Amino acid sequence: MRIGVPKEIKTHEYRVGLTPASVREVLRSGSHQLLVQKNAGAEIGFTDEDYKKAGAKIAATAEEVFAEAEMIVKVKEPQPAECARLKPGQILFTYLHLAPDPEQTQALVRSGAIGIAYETVTDDKGGLPLLAPMSEVAGRMAIQAGAHHLEREQGGRGVLLGGVPGVKPGKVVIIGGGVSGTNAARMGIGVGADVTVLDISARRLQQLDDLYGPRLKTLFATSDAIEESVTDADLVVGAVLVPGAKAPKVMTREMVKRMPKGAVFVDISIDQGGCSETSKPTSHAQPTYIEEGVIHYCVTNMPGAVARTSTFALNNVTLPFALQLANKGAKAAMLENVHLLRGLNVFCGQVTYKAVADDQKLPYVAPEKALAA
Secondary structure, three states, X not given: OEEEEOOOOOOOOOOOOOOHHHHHHHHHXXXXXXXXXXXXXXXXXXXXXXXXXXXXXXEOOHHHHHHHOOEEEOOOOOOHHHHOOOOOOOEEEEOOOOOOOHHHHHHHHHHOOEEXXXXXXXXXXXXXXXXXXXXXXXXXXXXXXXXXXXXXXXOOOOOOOOOEOOEOOXXXXXXXXOXXXXXXXXXXXXXXXXXXXXXXXXXXXXXXXXXXXXXEEEEEOOHHHXXXXXXXXXXXXXXXXXXXXXXXXXXXXHHHHHOOOOOEEEEHHHHHOOOEOOOOOEOOOOOEEEEOOEEEEOEOOHHHHHHHHHHHHHHHHHHHHHHHHHHHOHHHHHHXXXXXXXXXXXXXXXXXXXXXXXXXXXXXXXXXXXXXX
16 A cells, blocks of 8 residues: 655644654555655654655655555644545545534545544544543643643743642642543642542542542532632643544633633643633644633644654554554455444545534434445
8 A cells, every 4th residue: 555644734733644663564564655745754853864764755745645645644634735635535544623623524525535533443442542642642731731821921820830838739620530631630630739620420530539549639520510610720621522522611601700810721622622612722833812811722732742752652552553554455444443443534425423423414424334335
C-alpha cells in the first residue's frame, strides 16, 4: 500500500502522523511505500534525513502526498484544503471529531473517502485506546495551563494552586472522572491543590477514592453539585466525554457567572463542542478569552503544545491499527477487527457513526452494511 504522511497545517500543530521509527515498522511489515511531506516532523526533531534512513520518500508538497497515497495518516482533523484533496476510496486515518463539525462531515462525505477516526476506535474493555494517550496529555496540561492563567499578569485572580504555609491552596474542580479528568486530578493533587472530581458514575468515583483516598474529594455530578462546586473554584476543568458525540453542556452561563472573577475554566471537551454554554474553540496562538469575568482556555489541540511527547504517545497506540489497514486493506481489516470498525465514521459518501448522524440529523448507514455494499 502507498501511505502518505502530510505536514499538519492546523494552527500551531507540530505533531506528525508517523515517526521515523513507525515508518520503519510499516515498511518491514509488507511491501508498502511511504511518502512523507518535506519537513513534516521538523518542528519536533525529525529531519527529512531521518525519514529517508527509515525508508520513506520525501514529497515536496501536500498535493503530491494526497495524490499518490492510498492511505493518509495524520493527527488532526483535515482542514478544508486537505478535505478538497481527498479522493474516493482513499483511507484517512486520523482524529476527526465530526459531531460538532458539520462542515467537515459534509466535506468528507463529498470526497468519497474512508474516514476512520482515532477517537472512536475501541478496545476489549470498552475503552478508547487511541484517544486515551492524548486525553492523558490534555488532562495533565489542563492544570499546567490553568495555573499559568491564574497568575495576575495573565489576567487571573493571582492564586497559587499549591498555596504556601499559612495560606490555603487553590480550589480545583474537575467535571468528569475519565482519563483526562483523572490525569488532571493527579496533577492537581501533585501541586498541592484542593481537588474535587465530579462524575455521573458512582463506580468511577469509588475507583478514584480507592486510588487517591483523602487527597481527593469526589461528588456525584448533579447540576446542583456542579453549581455549588464551581461557585468558589479557582480552576474548573471540563473533562466530559460522550464517545463520538457532542459533549453535553453541563456548565451553564449562570454557573460561570457565579464563579470568582479571574478564575479559570479549561475545557478539554472542546474538541467535541465543549461542555459549557460559554465555550468556543481557541488556538495556541490565541488560547484564551473572557466570559462573565472568567478566563476560558478552550484550545482544540492542547497536546500539540507538547508535540514531541504527544507524537510518541500517539504512535504507540495508532501504529498497530495502521499496520492492519496497510497489510489487509480497509475493508478486510475492519471486518476482521470490530474495534477498528467502530472507528469508521464516513465510508464512500455515507455517515457510518450513529452519534455523528444523530447530532447532525443526517442519514445513518451501519458500518457493516456500508462495507457489505
